[in-house]
Amino acid sequence: MPDSTALTDDTATLLHRCAYGDRTAFRMLYDRWGAKLHGIALRIVRQPSLAADATQEAFVQIWQQAHRFDPERGSAEAFLFTLVRYRALDIVRRTAREVLGYEGEDAPDDSxxxxxxxxxxxxxxxxxxxxxxxxxxxxxxxxxxxxxxxxxxxxxxxxxxxxxxxxxxxxxxxxxxxxxxxx
Amino acid sequence: MTDRDESDALAGEFVLGTLDPEERRAAEQRIAQDPAFAGAVARWERRLAPMAAIAEPVEPPAGLWARIEQATGSTTSNVVPLRRVRQWQIGTIASLAIAASLAAFLVLRRPEPAHVAVLAPIANGTAVLLATEESGGRLTIRPNGAIQVPTDKDLELWALAKGDAKPRSLGVLPVAGRALIASLAPDTQLLVSLEPRGGSPTGQPTGPVVYGGTLSRVN
CATH class of the missing domain: 1.10.10.10 (Winged helix-like DNA-binding domain superfamily/Winged helix DNA-binding domain)
Structure with a gap:
């Protein structure tokens, strides 16, 4: 079997395996992308507990919607990032900044x-x-x-x-x- | 700005995330109803995704994986996720809808199968193929109705043992069915994919998996 590691371990393949109910692949996705997705969510919602909610919701959606990933429409990474961004945006629009007037810390300097x-x-x-x-x-x-x-x-x-x-x-x-x- | 630009800019704003909650909800509804708009959104997702690299990774809280496992049900059965495979993958395959109960009838007529699997289209769960395995490891796959396959394609049968990441090919599956010696363990998933004539050139499914089912012990 030629280079089976590359076949089974890239993010697109892990997503494909999730679509078939493969929880090992799901865990591998979390290990590989959990921190990145949490970082994306945290940057948007600013509060760690809300960011954890967004990250959790994103992974639940990854599990449920992995079959929707279509490599012809974008990379697997883009699929993951999009899911977590939308969850974070949903949360931030309906909670902290509006309802509580929460401002959060200033964004890191974006030079x-x-x-x-x-x-x-x-x-x-x-x-x-x-x-x-x-x-x-x-x-x-x-x-x-x-x-x-x-x-x-x-x-x-x-x-x-x-x-x-x-x-x-x-x-x-x-x-x-x-x-x-x-x- | 043309209407087309207007619509595309709105799709871009949706992906960028600048819409207020009301506008955002309206855009979500439009995505669900307007394929052209949904396509524009998908293109923006692809264009803008590289900006996600700007956010630094941050370790999530320690208990988060446990919460995710709980929310997704860590003991999911093998059959349910199979049905979630996207509907378009059914594609050009048409099948006669025959009730799954017929499968039980067919099983009863066979001499003592040890294991049985009903292979259904991924989208609607109607039995299309029936697999029975007798105690000697003889696996018989029979259609439950007429199956149509495009002339330039073949169906290929795969066995995915429980816990395995990759399926093993059991060869091309003629639409009339096939018998083979396979000796599969219970809980093995039987999958049928649509492949180029003669079967997958790679040893792994290259086309959509159109039918699937799990081999269970007959009580």
Whole structure:
């Protein structure tokens, strides 16, 4: 059997095995991606207990929805990241920041250097290049929105920019990214 | 901004996460109802996903895995997850719907099978193939109705022993059924995948698994 380790251990294969009810594969996914997903959730919701909720919900969904992973639509990693981000966004939109006015700690300083963390994948290199083509304030808006889960309103408050301006800047930035990535 | 751009920007905002709760819920409903919009969302997920690299990993709390195990039911049966395999994988295979109870009838007519499995399409659970294993390890697979396979494809039968990660090929499965000596343990999953003519070139399923069932002891 040629290189069976690679066949069984990559994230896409682990997801596929989860779709067949393979709990060993599920545990391997958790061991490999638990900290990353928790880090993504924590960055968005800011509270460790809420982040744990988001991470838990994401893994429950991974188990239940592994069969939905379609390698032609995106990488296995993107599938995992998307699930945990949506759970974290759901939580943060319905709880802390709105209901309690919870602000949490300030986001870590997002200097342009943070983009250098994206170069591990070829998709990351391309997106980094395109983000760098955006005007700096717009680039900050896009990364803060994605990584920190800020809504239009929160971005307006944080950056002291009118809400309408934030909305149109985000839209233009997204369409510019789309064009750049297609080029 | 064109309508198309408008719609695509909304999909991008949904993925970016900037929509307020009401807008977010509306977008979720649209994803469920509007395949074009859902496709746009999927493309944005793919485009923006690399930004997830910016967030640093943080070890989750120690008890989290236990909570996840509890929430997902750590003793899940083998059959249920099989049915969750995506519906489109059924694809071009059409089967006559025959009640699973017929399987019991067929079993009774056979001489003392030791183990039996009902192989059903992944999506709806109607019996399509019946597998019986007699005590000598003779495995018989019979169709419960007409099975149609595209002319450029073959069905291939696989055995996935309990606890194993990878199935073992039991060879191509003609639509009329087949008998073979297999000596399978109870709780082995029998899977049928759609493969190129002559069977999988890799020794592992390459096409969708269209039918599956678990071999159980006959009481």
């Amino acid at each position: 342009p250097d943070i983009l250098s963390r994206m170069v591990a994948s070829s998709e990351g290199v391309a997106l980094k290049h395109c983000l760098e083509q955006l005007e700096p304030t717009r680039r900050t808006m896009v990364t803060m929105a994605f990584v920190d889960g800020f809504s239009h309103g929160e971005l307006a408050l944080k950056l002291s920019i009118p809400l309408g301006t934030v909305k149109s800047a985000i839209r233009r930035s997204l369409l510019a990214l789309r064009e750049c990535l297609a080029a």
